[in-house]
Amino acid sequence: MLLRHTTAKEIDRQALTINPAKTCQPVGAMYAALGIHGCLPHSHGSQGCCSYHRSALTRHFKEPVVASTSSFSEGSSVFGGLSNLVSAIETIFSVYDPEVVAVHTTCLSETIGDDMTQIIAKAYEDGKVPDGKKVIYCNTPSYVGTHVTGYSNQVAAFVKHLAVATPKKRNVINLVAGWMEPADMKEIKRLASVMETRTLMFPDMTGVLDAPMTGTYEMYPKGGITLADMATTGDSKFSIGLGKYTTEDACVKMENKCKVPFEVLDIPIGLKATDRFITSLSRHANVPVPDAITEERGKLIDLIADNSKYFYGKRVALWGDPDTLVPLTEFLVSLDMKPVYIVTGTPGKYFDEQMAEILKDIPEAKFKSGERADMFQMHQWIKQEGVDLLIGNTYGKYIARDENVPFVRLGFPVTDRPGFNFFPFTGYTGAANLAIKILEAFLDHKDRTCPEEKFELVL
């Protein structure tokens, strides 16, 4: 048994987190920063943070993730990080030549109270920032919120530092992308183009974290929203935020700064969330939904209907980020499955409210968010009542093996399976991919474990 010490018996924990369902802010900021073309994320703190965050993102995406660090030593921790950051900025522009440096803080620089506005102003004053280049920042103390918060803060910082409102409004919808895979962003952009809408997505990791192999390494691959496009987002006529936790702040800032109204939706995972996205885009872009999209939807319904007996009543445990879990849980319910145990380390009211609503007809369901809403707790629940399926990041594989439960990988980080670059989980096509993954997990499990006389060719 890999998790041999996990027992069904719970104690009331007040302080100890075991097997967290979250990580810390800066990794989210680092990820989001890669969605601007020519952007180098910079970690302002000791170099371990940068190393850990790069490693975590690289293991997940299997793609280059570069970021620089202020490399604090004990001296900088006492005297402040000003000189480290100013000299870092000089070195970065000399050697790595980015268009923009996106600085995020760490718990170290936050605790000593580095004033980022002042430090960056000093770098500009000292002529360390070449003309036309930019240095932006966001605060990402690791002891507040989670990696989800860090992502949100970085996206909001794009708006704060880069979006510009001019008198010339444009017939463009901003798509503010929450934490999802590049393939998911690509699928959303595809849907928007099928609908013939003019949109700008930010951050946009397509082409950055799913870049082709060409024999030439590009530190700044072709993808990502350009600084010029990012500036014009302030002139768009509307913003659709995809993911309450990761994009609402950016949308609010955009409205306050540039008077662009907005609506925040769930990430379009599953049938209903995609329906809401398509409806919203159609309404705000003032375009009808083309038949091609209705057809995609119909294919998804067909797939689900044909296989509904495999989904019906199955108990599922889920962990991950609220922006993923809310639409995912809703989708599972629409498959007539029973999401019974759901944890996210990210605290927040929206998750709790949505879960209560989505799960109102599943009285046995338990969900928890915030501190000590961890995978240990979820595993204890599983020990008590059992589940038929696990959906979450790679850390679930230990539970899956111990409990012999089918397991679908989804979320961050997935470090042991490829494919997320190619196959989206958003939109109707993504929902079909997800439904098929679930089916395959069930049917493979059945084939592997059923008695020989029950082994069947046609399922």
Place this chain on the structure above:
Amino acid sequence: MEKEIKDKGFNVEELKTFKEKVLSKYPKKVARKRDKAILVNDPDTIPEIQANVRTVPGSITQRGCTYAGCKGVVLGPTRDIINITHGPIGCGFYSWLTRRNQTKPMTEQEENFITYCFSTDMQDSNIVFGGEEKLKQAIREAYELFHPKAIAIFSTCPVGLIGDDVHRVARHMKEEIGEDKINIFGFSCEGYRGVSQSAGHHIANNGLFKNLIGRDDEVRGSLKYRVNLLGEYNIGGDAFELERVFEKCGINLISTFSGNSTIQSFENAHTADLNMVMCHRSINYVAEMMETAFGIPWIKVQPIGAGSTAKMLRKIAEYFGDQELKDKVEEVIADEMVEVEAARLKALAKTKGKTAMLFVGGSRAHHYQDLFEELGMTTLSAGYEFGHRDDYEGRRVIPTIKIDADSRNIEEITVDKDPTRYNPRKTEEELAALDANGMDFTEYEGMMKQMQKGTLVIDDLSHYEMEKLIELYKPDVFCAGIKEKYCVQKMGVPLKQLHSYDYGGPYAGFKGAINFYTDIEMIACTTIWKEVKAPWESEAIVEAEYMYN
């Protein structure tokens, strides 16, 4: 040797131009600093390298932090200690199962906490009001849930800044729970200490010595020759292979620091008669302290590469001086080498004449060159991520190393002869005779001695320098870690991760050598690299003609 490199198409003069090209792009101050960390090697004179100094801010570095070295590297592989990270959630999360430390409890009931991540998950209120009470409560809860024999606490950056005293908390909690029931100890391994993970190793070593080593005098095991292996972390099962080899020779491995380790193996380590240091950088401190306190001599060994493994076994036999052991060792080597040699020759046909570059760790960049040599491959350039000068130039330079402010922050503990248990394993004369015979006690030659003349040695390689190296010299295989892997591969050069072995291994010992040969042959023979360009990118497409007009 110079000629050999030239024959492979690499001119020594050209290698020198690398440095000029790279330094010209840095700001002046940075260039001056990097100038001392990039050397053209000469194994005869061994030039002085700059190492173990702060990374330039803004540099994209391979390095990690002190916490990563202490909790992640040294204490991470122990299976029956509950390791609680005191800090915000990130540090604990990132060091959770990511280093491939394998472990194998003897029974289903035995403790194994390796798969768990324990953290106090500090929130802003803990930063403002202090986190000691939360830590105490976390320890209570860990004890109530798991009843472990020991709990270790690891400090992260903010803990040091706000002044939480993990050592005091450890003392209090040991009293509260009962000293007879549990051992609790803390590590001040905040990420900002030192200049890399190396500082964390030192701190971990001190903690191991103060809190675990030497607490259990019972002599266990049935085999006559008793040794410890230090600096072996059981990545991908290395320690399992070495345990197998030692057992086959009749050598009792009392403890491995810290691959596949337990509290008991640490506490009992001082009953061994010889310490062997594998990763010198991470653990030489423990070897030194054990020699002073208990009289256990230490030698540097290198069980990476079949030839080096054989050399290690012969050294052990020589040390114990027993003919029976010497014969047994020769028998084992002969037996193991049959399969090794067959595998080597099979791979050699594909790998001979190829080139490699290694930028890993504080010993791996050195050790793996033996394996590449066995495959007929030349290492064109190598360097350490967190090595010190002695790792490059040899232990003899230690007295000349200047201690700077960053190293001075790391606690030095003074060790004395243990009043009751100090027991010299050999007389002075015996030691001198063995030493004269090539045992090289407490000696370590360093990487530069082994590397060819004219090759490049680079400390704390930056991403930019890495790109330039590959651009100029396009090696057949580049060895580094996960952060570098996909950058290098996008350039069309395969990267072999030597921290995680690309999720293969083991690579230590004899079976490990076979695995390595197979894996490098695989890299040499993978054909997809030839398909990077689409056909229409390299040749003109023939204009089509309709068959019927």
